[in-house]
Structure formats: C-alpha cells, structure tokens
Amino acid sequence: MASRTVVARAQCGCGCAKLQNRRVWYDKMYARMISGSTAKYNMLLDGRKRQLLAPLLEDSSIRDVLEIGIGSGANLPYYAAARKDIRLTGVDPNAQMLPYLTASCQAAGFPEQQLAFSTGLAEALPLPDESQDVVISTLVLCSVDDQRAALAEVLRVLRPGGSFLFMEHVAAPLGSWPRSLQELVNPLWRRVADGCHVNRETWSIIRSAGFSSLDLTHFAATPSPLFTLIAPHIAGRGVK
Numbered sequence: 738m739a740s741r742t743v744v745a746r747a748q749c750g751c752g753c754a755k756l757q758n759r760r761v762w763y764d765k766m767y768a769r770m771i772s773g774s775t776a777k778y779n780m781l782l783d784g785r786k787r788q789l790l791a792p793l794l795e796d797s798s799i800r801d802v803l804e805i806g807i808g809s810g811a812n813l814p815y816y817a818a819a820r821k822d823i824r825l826t827g828v829d830p831n832a833q834m835l836p837y838l839t840a841s842c843q844a845a846g847f848p849e850q851q852l853a854f855s856t857g858l859a860e861a862l863p864l865p866d867e868s869q870d871v872v873i874s875t876l877v878l879c880s881v882d883d884q885r886a887a888l889a890e891v892l893r894v895l896r897p898g899g900s901f902l903f904m905e906h907v908a909a910p911l912g913s914w915p916r917s918l919q920e921l922v923n924p925l926w927r928r929v930a931d932g933c934h935v936n937r938e939t940w941s942i943i944r945s946a947g948f949s950s951l952d953l954t955h956f957a958a959t960p961s962p963l964f965t966l967i968a969p970h971i972a973g974r975g976v977k
C-alpha cells in the first residue's frame with residue numbers, strides 16, 4: 738500500500754485478552770473475508786445505509802466521527818459521498834483490516850489524512866470524553882464481548898447532543914423457527930466468525946443504554962432463506 742497516512746496511531750491500554758491473544762493468520766483471513774463481502778452487503782442495504790448516514794449530510798456542524806469496528810471500511814463510500822471534511826476515527830481490534838481500509842479509502846476518494854485508525858475495542862475506546870459528534874456502528878455489536886460496556890463507552894465519548902447511528906443484525910423473534918436455528922448454529926458461528934453472535938437481542942441493550950432519545954426500527958435485510966441467520970436487523974439513532 739503506497740500511502741502511509743492511514744496509520745495505527747494508538748494501542749488500547751486496557752490490556753484485555755481480546756487484543757493480546759489475536760491470531761494473525763485468522764485476522765488476515767477474516768479481514769479478507771469481510772472485505773470481500775462488503776460490496777454485496779452495501780448493495781443490499783444501500784437505501785438503509787443512506788438513510789442511516791443522512792445526519793452527516795444534513796448537519797454541517799458534525800466534524801468528529803468515530804466508527805467502532807470499522808473493519809475494511811464498508812462505510813467509506815457513504816462518508817465520501819456525504820462529507821469529505823469530517824475527521825474520522827476508526828477503532829477495530831483487527832489490525833489486519835488496515836490494508837483493506839486504506840484501499841477502501843482510496844477507492845472511495847475519502848481524504849486519507851482525515852482518517853485515523855486505532856487498534857482497540859469498543860469496550861475501551863482510546864478517545865477522550867465528549868470528543869465525538871457522531872459514533873457509527875454497523876454489524877459490530879454482534880461481535881463485541883460486552884455490549885453494555887461498548888454502549889457506555891459510546892455515550893462517554895459522545896458530546897452532549899451527539900448521535901449514535903447503528904445498523905446491526907439481531908436475533909429473530911423468540912419462539913420463531915429462525916430463532917431456533919440461530920440458537921442451534923450460534924456456538925459454531927461464533928467460532929468461525931470472530932465472535933459474532935446471531936442470536937443477540939441488541940435492541941434491548943440499546944434501549945436501556947441511557948440515550949436521551951432513541952429511534953429504532955426492526956427490518957429484514959432480505960427475504961432470501963439463504964440469509965435467514967442474519968436477516969433480522971435493527972437500525973436507528975440514539976441521541977446523548
């Protein structure tokens with residue numbers, strides 16, 4: 738990768754096992770897999786993503802934006818289309834995402850000097866209190882070890898009045914056959930998909946996190962039976 742402007746500029750200081758015990762070969766493989774699937778996912782949910790990220794377009798006072806679990810940069814085309822003047826911080830425990838993130842940045846035409854990548858966890862964000870106007874999370878709360886801690890950190894780093902924009906795949910309704918399938922498959926899924934859970938009722942954790950207002954919608958990402966496990970989604974905006 739020619740450019741060095743997207744830099745790993747901080748290490749998480751919490752010393753947690755999830756950061757220390759990483760397997761490089763697995764992280765490389767997972768980063769490649771995530772990078773390979775983002776275009777398809779973006780195509781599928783393009784309208785929803787545009788709607789989710791509309792506040793970036795509408796509010797020109799937004800400057801500091803944090804994306805937790807930024808991965809390979811699936812949302813960079815949306816940021817580039819909306820605003821090229823935001824200061825974007827991406828936090829992710831998988832440092833092997835960095836080459837893909839850099840490539841996404843270049844492909845999207847997002848200014849690389851506006852993006853800083855930190856190796857870290859949503860549960861221990863390497864950022865000061867009340868430093869961010871917006872925090873974004875897409876397909877991340879399924880994977881964090883501690884959802885409550887992650888949301889507490891989101892609230893800590895958000896400025897008063899700042900927004901948390903999220904889109905996550907979640908559990909199917911209790912008692913439904915897709916939920917039974919999710920419960921059955923989850924133990925194996927977690928192992929192969931870097932700790933991702935298909936059966937999390939993430940909406941209830943977000944509802945109880947302490948946002949002053951919350952707009953949360955449930956929707957199905959696709960009617961295709963192939964995607965039954967990760968079809969149920971939520972998206973919305975929580976305001977601090």
Ligand SMILES: C[S@@+](CC[C@H](N)C(=O)[O-])C[C@H]1O[C@@H](n2cnc3c(N)ncnc32)[C@H](O)[C@@H]1O
Pocket residue numbers: 771775805806807808809810811812828829830831834857858859860874875876877880881882931
């Ligand atoms: C399914 S990928 C989604 C990537 C990207 N947000 C997207 O929409 O394509 C999940 C991402 O969450 C990251 N992740 C896992 N545990 C995390 C944690 N505790 N804190 C922050 N990110 C985490 C993974 O490394 C991975 O990049």
